[in-house]
Amino acid sequence: MGLKKFAPAALLLWGVTPVMAHAQVVPGIEQPAVDRELWISIGAEALEPVQSEFRAAGFEPPVGVQVQNDLAMMKVHESQLHTISRVMHDKYNRCAGFLAHESEQEARAALTKAGSPTPPIHTQVTYSIDNAGTVNALMSEMAEPNIRATIGTLSSYTTRYYTSATGLESANWIKTTWQNLAAGRSDVSVTTFAHSGYNQPSVILTITGTSLPNEVVVLGGHLDSTNTSGGAAPGADDDASGIASLTEIIRSAMVKGYRPARTVKFMGYAAEEVGLRGSQAIAQWHKTNQVNVVGVLQLDMTNYRGSSVDIGLVTDNTNAAQNSFLTSVIDTYQIATWATTVCGYGCSDHASWHAQGFPASMPFEALMNQHNSAIHSTGDTLARSAGSATHAVKFSKLGAAFMAELAKGTVSDDTGDTTPPMAAITAPAPGATVSGTTTAMANAADNVGVSRVDFLVDGALKGTDNTSPYTFAWDTTSVGNGSHVLVVKAYDASGNVGTSAGVTVNVSNTSTTATYDPTLKAPKCATVNSVCDSGLSLLNGRANLGPEVNKPNTIGGTCADGTQGVYHSDESNDRIRVLTTDGTPFAAGKTVRIEATVWAYSTYTSDKLDLYYAANANAPSWVFLGTYTPTKAGSQVLSATYALPAGGLQAVRANFRYGGTAGTCAAGSYTDHDDLIFAVTP
Incomplete structure (x- = not known):
């Protein structure tokens, strides 16, 4: 790219002399057709590393620099966003790690909001966990091969960088895939959200709410990828995994005939890697149009288990009340283990919604400093997660449970199913004498599918299993010696329940x-x-x-x-x-x-x-x-x-x-x- 001048009026405003800036050409990174001037906001701690990298790359120092509320703002060229992204990844392990703004006014607003966050534009919802039938039905449908296949397809594109031809192709593939999943549902629509200055669109699937259509729940992840060294950017984990987790939630919702009370929107955001540009435009649109977004969940990287806990729950630039609700969902449905972590300024699309006053949460694949170190490179492939999407399944289940408990609603399977499952205890045998920990086993079958099996001893729930073969390790020392009755109950996705005949056993713990x-x-x-x-x-x-x-x-x-x-x-x-x-x-x-x-x-x-x-x-x-x-x-x-x-x-x-x-x-x-x-x- 050639040399360009910054606008003299802006430079005089800041009291500096007009300077020249060079556009850096990186192999494998398609430069924007027009190298526009943009503003960015970034954590103040990153200001010096970014300036040092600019000097090393031959750029003139950035202009319009101002620091306020531990944030910095500056004017840059669009072609330099890639360099800033590389600094934030290499030094701070952040995906993006800054916000790109179309105007100086937007950048100034970002600095001001950091000191006084935007208040919610609507009254926050009352959180409750009372939709277990729907949650269990959706989670029971989740299948690792489907998620793995989606990751495989998306990571097969050479790159999904926002200015690339394959970045546009991959976004259109997501749109077509979501449309095919929603075929036949008149209450579901799939659209693209066009952005100014680049061709890659964001993709939005909307399920219209049945009773509260004007209240909106958003589940999103970014669809672009980058390689900060240039070259191929498969982005299997960052963030094909998040899009794949969302796609499996959509598939489950369609298969199970899920109809939410509140409107649900699934979003694949464009241009996240260069300053959260897609999600910022969408969040700002919802703010401008006074859309009542009652909750946002961000899935950015879901398939690399780098920590001893399954989920790192991001606490900064997120909503504390919704985070508490999210952890209650995780614990109630025993989805995964979790611990809190800190992400940093502008590290993913949840920050765009948070900045506009919407409650947002981001469950992450690991604690922040233990995540996949191969992102933003040619090594971000499915092989990095042993060729499996097992870890991402947990995030699909979490997203489905979050959706079903916040948007509420029901499943129907569209079958009018009223047939209860069959349930029978296969072990221990009637009249058996048991002691210590003994394995209780059950058979269950249904004309559509079994969602879960509960094990009860003397009418009290002792254990649950969601997958066949249905077993439960019963610690008989938790009850007294003598006769006890075991019963199992099998549930299907439509809420039908089948109860087994009771099996009486004799507990004898004399050890x-x-x-x-x-x-x-x-x-x-x-x-x-x-x-x-x-x-x-x-x-x-x-x-x-x-x-x-x-x-x-x-x-x-x-x-x-x-x-x-x-x-x-x-x-x-x-x-x-x-x-x-x-x-x-x-x-x-x-x-x-x-x-x-x-x-x-x-x-x-x-x-x-x-x-x-x-x-x-x-x-x-x-x-x-x-x-x-x-x-x-x-x-x-x-x-x-x-x-x-x-x-x-x-x-x-x-x-x-x-x-x-x-x-x-x-x-x-x-x-x-x-x-x-x-x-x-x-």
């Missing part, structure tokens, strides 16, 4: 509970019995994560646990039971079952449990039994059987790990090792 042996440094049952149980507290957690006492609870204290992660988000072994299969006391030659209660990580297929036994707890020589894989996330019981060898004081070891290889004291940041010692009749 001794282990106590900590300070000499051997592990839990021990000193009296011969048919069961030895570490109990609910001795082994619960690992290292300093959770309530585990006397850690590490391995013989001699020689096998330390991994210290990384979060209690009952990451891996831990929480309990060990050993019991004879025939109910008679421990003796050499008896067959026993080891039951290890583990807490598996959300992507549980990489978790492994190694089980060992030793004939002599005082000098253990460990015998490997096998490696076992969890069947779902969260708490569950994994077991194995073996014949007791000769020996008066024996032991078992549970080694629960994330990845790695089997070993009696396997290393690993998330590994938990626990022993249980028990007396045996020789």
Whole structure:
């Protein structure tokens, strides 16, 4: 690009001399057809790094610089936005990290609003969580392959940069995809929002509300991508993942016949990477036209799990009341684990809505400094997330739950379905005697589809499973010895409920509970019995994560646990039971079952449990039994059987790990090792 002058009138306003600025040409970055002058607002801490980068690139110093309320403003050329974006990514790990403005007046307003945020233009809604049937129906439809396929298609474009031809093509692909999903729904429309100065449009799908159509809930993510070094910009995580998560919410809503009470708008924003330009224009339009937007959710990067928690909830430039509502939604529906994080000024499109006085929230794929480091490069591909969209599924579920609880409404499947599901208990058997933690199992079927299965003991809800096979690890020590009745209830998306016949079982917990042996440094049952149980507290957690006492609870204290992660988000072994299969006391030659209660990580297929036994707890020589894989996330019981060898004081070891290889004291940041010692009749 050639040299250009800044307008002398603007320069004189700031008391500086007119200067020349060079447009930087970066390979693979299509420069705007007309290199317009724009204003930006940016965090004051970034002012010096940006100015230094301008000097290094041969640019003249930016003009019109002013600092107020910890923000800075300056005039730049549109071709320089890419350089600013690179500085913000490389130094501050921010996606965009600044706001681009069409005029000096807009930039000044941004600085002023930082000190006095724009008040909401409408009264805030009253938050409530009371739409479980709709939420569960929508979440039950979510499927990882669909999200993965959308990420794959979007990241196959060489770039989705806002000035590129493929940036326009990819936006049109999103529009067509959303139109196809909504085919046949007269209450759904898909449009593009044209922007001044560049061809890439934003895409908006609207579901008109049934009873409160003038109140609007927005779910959005940006559709452009960038490579700050030039070249291909696949943008699989940033932000094909967010668009894919939104697309799966739309698909679920259409399949389930979702009709919201409030109007819902899904938005794919253009030109986010160069100053949130698309979302700013849209948020300003809604403000100017006095649209009653009651809530905004931003999904920018959803598929890279870089932290021990699933979701980093951004607290700056967001609405505290809505954030509290969002975390209640997460916890109520057990969608994921979360912790708060700080994003920085203008780091994504939620900031555009916040600046206009609308309540906005941004759940992020990780804590801010632990997110995908490959964004804005050729390495931002699906392979970075092991070729899977498992993490993004959580954000689709969260978005659907947020939508259904804020926009309310119902699902119908458009089938007029009135047939209740079939439900039956398959284990334990009627009349069975159970003790400790036993696995309850159920079959359920429906003419359309089962949404969830609830397990009840004596009429009280004890557990829920959303996927087949339907199981529940029932801790029988939570009820008294004697007869108890198990029932399961199966639900479908239309709210029909099927109830199983009751199964009566006999609870008999006569086992001794282990106590900590300070000499051997592990839990021990000193009296011969048919069961030895570490109990609910001795082994619960690992290292300093959770309530585990006397850690590490391995013989001699020689096998330390991994210290990384979060209690009952990451891996831990929480309990060990050993019991004879025939109910008679421990003796050499008896067959026993080891039951290890583990807490598996959300992507549980990489978790492994190694089980060992030793004939002599005082000098253990460990015998490997096998490696076992969890069947779902969260708490569950994994077991194995073996014949007791000769020996008066024996032991078992549970080694629960994330990845790695089997070993009696396997290393690993998330590994938990626990022993249980028990007396045996020789």
